[in-house]
Amino acid sequence: xxxxxxxxxxxxxxxxxxxxxxxxxxxxxxxxxxxxxxxxxxxxxxxxxxxxxxxxxxxxxxxxxxxxxxxxxxxxxxxxxxxxxxxxxxxxxxxxxxxxxxxxxxxxxxxxxxxxxxxxxxxxxxxxxxxxxxxxxxxxxxxxxxxxxxxxxxxxxxxxxxxxxxxxxxxxxxxxxxxxxxxxxxxxxxxxxxxxxxxxxxxxxxxxxxxxxxxxxxxxxxxxxxxxxxxxxxxxxxxxxxxxxxxxxxxxxxxxxxxxxxxxxxxxxxxxxxxxxxxxxxxxxxxxxxxxxxxxxxxxxxxxxxxxxxxxxxxxxxxxxxxxxxxxxxxxxxxxxxxxxxxxxxxxxxxxxxxxxxxxxxxxxxxxxxxxxxxxxxxxxxxxxxxxxxxxxxxxxxxxxxxxxxxxxxxxxxxxxxxxxxxxxxxxxxxxxxxxxxxxxxxxxxxxxxxxxxxxxxxxxxxxxxxxxxxxxxxxxx
Amino acid sequence: xxxxxxxxxxxxxxxxxxxxxxxxxxxxxxxxxxxxxxxxxxxxxxxxxxxxxxxxxxxxxxxxxxxxxxxxxxxxxxxxxxxxxxxxxxxxxxxxxxxxxxxxxxxxxxxxxxxxxxxxxxxxxxxxxxxxxxxxxxxxxxxxxxxxxxxxxxxxxxxxxxxxxxxxxxxxxxxxxxxxxxxxxxxxxxxxxxxxxxxxxxxxxxxxxxxxxxxxxxxxxxxxxxxxxxxxxxxxxxxxxxxxxxxxxxxxxxxxxxxxxx
Numbered sequence: 226x227x228x229x230x231x232x233x234x235x236x237x238x239x240x241x242x243x244x245x246x247x248x249x250x251x252x253x254x255x256x257x258x259x260x261x262x263x264x265x266x267x268x269x270x271x272x273x274x275x276x277x278x279x280x281x282x283x284x285x286x287x288x289x290x291x292x293x294x295x296x297x298x299x300x301x302x303x304x305x306x307x308x309x310x311x312x313x314x315x316x317x318x319x320x321x322x323x324x325x326x327x328x329x330x331x332x333x334x335x336x337x338x339x340x341x342x343x344x345x346x347x348x349x350x351x352x353x354x355x356x357x358x359x360x361x362x363x364x365x366x367x368x369x370x371x372x373x374x375x376x377x378x379x380x381x382x383x384x385x386x387x388x389x390x391x392x393x394x395x396x397x398x399x400x401x402x403x404x405x406x407x408x409x410x411x412x413x414x415x416x417x418x419x420x421x422x423x424x425x426x427x428x429x430x431x432x433x434x435x436x437x438x439x440x441x442x443x444x445x446x447x448x449x450x451x452x453x454x455x456x457x458x459x460x461x462x463x464x465x466x467x468x469x470x471x472x473x474x475x476x477x478x479x480x481x482x483x484x485x486x487x488x489x490x491x492x493x494x495x496x497x498x499x500x501x502x503x504x505x506x507x508x509x510x511x512x513x514x515x516x517x518x519x520x521x522x523x524x525x526x527x528x529x530x531x532x533x534x535x536x537x538x539x540x541x542x543x544x545x546x547x548x549x550x551x552x553x554x555x556x557x558x559x560x561x562x563x564x565x566x567x568x569x570x571x572x573x574x575x576x577x578x579x580x581x582x583x584x585x586x587x588x589x590x591x592x593x594x595x596x597x598x599x600x601x602x603x604x605x606x607x608x609x610x611x612x613x614x615x616x617x618x619x620x621x622x623x624x625x626x627x628x629x630x631x632x633x634x635x636x637x638x639x640x641x642x643x644x645x646x647x648x649x650x651x652x653x654x655x656x657x658x659x660x661x662x663x664x665x666x667x668x669x670x671x672x673x674x675x676x677x678x679x680x681x682x683x684x685x686x687x688x689x690x691x692x693x694x695x696x697x698x699x700x701x702x703x
Numbered sequence: 704x705x706x707x708x709x710x711x712x713x714x715x716x717x718x719x720x721x722x723x724x725x726x727x728x729x730x731x732x733x734x735x736x737x738x739x740x741x742x743x744x745x746x747x748x749x750x751x752x753x754x755x756x757x758x759x760x761x762x763x764x765x766x767x768x769x770x771x772x773x774x775x776x777x778x779x780x781x782x783x784x785x786x787x788x789x790x791x792x793x794x795x796x797x798x799x800x801x802x803x804x805x806x807x808x809x810x811x812x813x814x815x816x817x818x819x820x821x822x823x824x825x826x827x828x829x830x831x832x833x834x835x836x837x838x839x840x841x842x843x844x845x846x847x848x849x850x851x852x853x854x855x856x857x858x859x860x861x862x863x864x865x866x867x868x869x870x871x872x873x874x875x876x877x878x879x880x881x882x883x884x885x886x887x888x889x890x891x892x893x894x895x896x897x898x899x900x901x902x903x904x905x906x907x908x909x910x911x912x913x914x915x916x917x918x919x920x921x922x923x924x925x926x927x928x929x930x931x932x933x934x935x936x937x938x939x940x941x942x943x944x945x946x947x948x949x950x951x952x953x954x955x956x957x958x959x960x961x962x963x964x965x
Contacts, residue, residue, distance in 0.1 A: 646802060650762065652799050654759075654783060656813075657760070657782070657783035657784040658759050658784075658786075658792075659787055659809075659816075659817075660817045660873075665812070669808070669809070670804055673801070673803030673804035673805070676803065
């Protein structure tokens with residue numbers, strides 16, 4: 226690989242700074258006492274404490290999964306602090322009262338909250354470490370009956386809804402990290418779109434991990450009732466740290482009859498330095514239940530950050546004629562590792578799913594697609610189309626594809642296409658010979674490669690994603 | 704065409720270059736003036752294509768000696784993209800496929816990049832669309848070329864036409880056509896040659912790198928150079944190409960060796 230190819234992915238992480246805000250941090254370690262402490266800090270009802278304790282007991286009996294195609298040192302779960310809340314100086318009534326230091330952080334991240342919220346018509350539910358400090362547009366949404374806010378708040382304001390749905394799509398013992406999350410989750414988003422309501426704006430949450438060595442365990446729950454629809458955006462960025470941070474979120478989506486949930490993510494957590502030191506471990510469980518007839522769950526993700534990504538946003542297509550979609554771009558550089566993909570579980574009749582996965586590997590990174598398409602015996606007339614493309618930049622990286630297909634109904638149609646390509650020196654020379662420099666050339670090739678996914682993103686995110694990929698891969702080519 | 708008092712555009716002196724440590728160019732001398740058309744002929748492995756790529760700045764080719772001046776300035780001080788913006792154009796022998804990148808986007812970016820360099824106006828997508836369609840008529844290309852990925856799945860002839868289309872858009876001062884005739888049927892050859900001829904002015908120059916005399920029936924050279932073992936061993940007018948066609952490359956070699964007393 227030439228020097229040109231090596232230089233393009235190596236721009237320092239732009240969001241590497243720590244905000245100096247007093248944090249209320251729990252002592253390190255995990256035991257029943259920690260869980261009781263979290264629950265007590267958040268003044269939770271008894272049923273939720275039971276939920277947590279049950280999950281904890283389950284977690285103790287489980288083992289860390291070994292099957293992903295990633296390597297990392299054993300995580301010491303006793304060396305992590307499971308609760309960290311910024312201490313507000315006083316009770317917050319409006320955005321003006323938010324800690325100015327915190328607001329500056331958002332500025333540095335390029336998330337001008339008021340402007341973004343007002344101009345773009347996006348409600349931003351900002352998660353700062355584990356506790357929501359501000360929620361905008363809530364009132365406007367409330368007018369049409371939409372509940373959008375932090376899940377810990379919803380536990381108090383709408384306990385019946387939370388209790389009815391929490392853990393129904395991702396059961397507490399679903400997997401090792403989901404069990405851990407169920408035991409210790411501190412905050413996340415809650416969103417409820419009532420019957421027949423089309424959410425008037427995209428709902429957006431900017432996540433940010435701040436306190437060093439505090440694991441973050443978000444929990445998000447989105448429910449769309451009959452005929453409702455919503456588009457939810459999740460964007461992430463984290464400060465630079467030397468020690469690995471564990472992140473194990475759980476996201477559950479439920480779509481009733483004729484409901485439609487679109488969930489878009491742009492993830493840019495700290496990926497470690499160019500030698501593979503530091504970075505976030507991102508072990509996430511995301512699953513949507515297309516419960517009702519004609520319901521639709523659509524995942525779009527652009528994954529560029531984290532030292533390790535372990536993530537399979539999935540759809541359980543239970544309702545007849547329900548639709549599941551997964552559009553993904555995963556970029557790895559330096560020593561990043563990603564094992565990501567989806568599961569499409571077809572249960573209802575005439576259910577349809579589409580998978581479009583684009584993996585880009587540069588540097589010494591390792592990028593795997595892992596996907597499962599399962600057509601159950603009841604899923605008569607089910608159809609799946611999968612397309613998995615890999616692109617390699619340089620000759621030190623690797624890409625793997627692990628498609629699993631299980632069909633138990635003869636009427637099903639399942640298609641799978643895969644390709645691997647490489648940004649070569651000859652392509653770059655061709656661009657250069659036409660006056661186009663390496664960085665612009667790579668950006669153009671990558672955007673061309675990813676366009677099937679980018680066009681699924683909401684406008685704002687699409688622009689952001691294009692830029693993000695540009696500087697993620699700067700210095701890797703050439 | 705040879706013009707009196709035209710300025711030297713390209714001056715190559717004692718140029719040496721290696722690939723993977725093996726010396727391919729062993730001292731090339733060549734002067735190309737504005738308005739001229741030069742043909743460089745020779746057998747496979749004589750160094751013709753290497754010479755073309757060295758001029759364009761391909762990283763795999765290492766210059767180990769000699770000088771090249773372009774418009775009086777040291778060409779080797781410029782990165783490949785700077786050479787292109789300065790007016791050096793290479794029509795590739797094997798144009799590269801770039802799946803996923805739409806031809807119209809690519810063409811507009813390259814056009815605007817070079818325009819910006821020349822201090823001229825860039826075109827927005829709609830303006831460019833009109834402009835490029837006009838240029839495509841010159842090469843009898845169908846408009847659906849614009850929506851396809853750059854060279855991906857193009858036939859050999861389509862790729863070569865796409866190269867000449869880029870040449871028509873960029874209006875280079877020095878166009879180097881590396882075996883543009885190879886793989887072309889007679890109709891495509893006529894179209895491509897016609898395109899090249901229409902682009903020739905008294906201010907630009909063309910170097911045709913070719914194996915066969917055939918192309919020179921359509922694009923008439925002012926000078927013909929014969930290359931062997933990394934050197935230009937004979938230079939003549941257009942008649943030289945015809946003589947080569949009749950007698951073969953061996954004929955020049957033998958003649959040269961005899962002259963050198965080897």
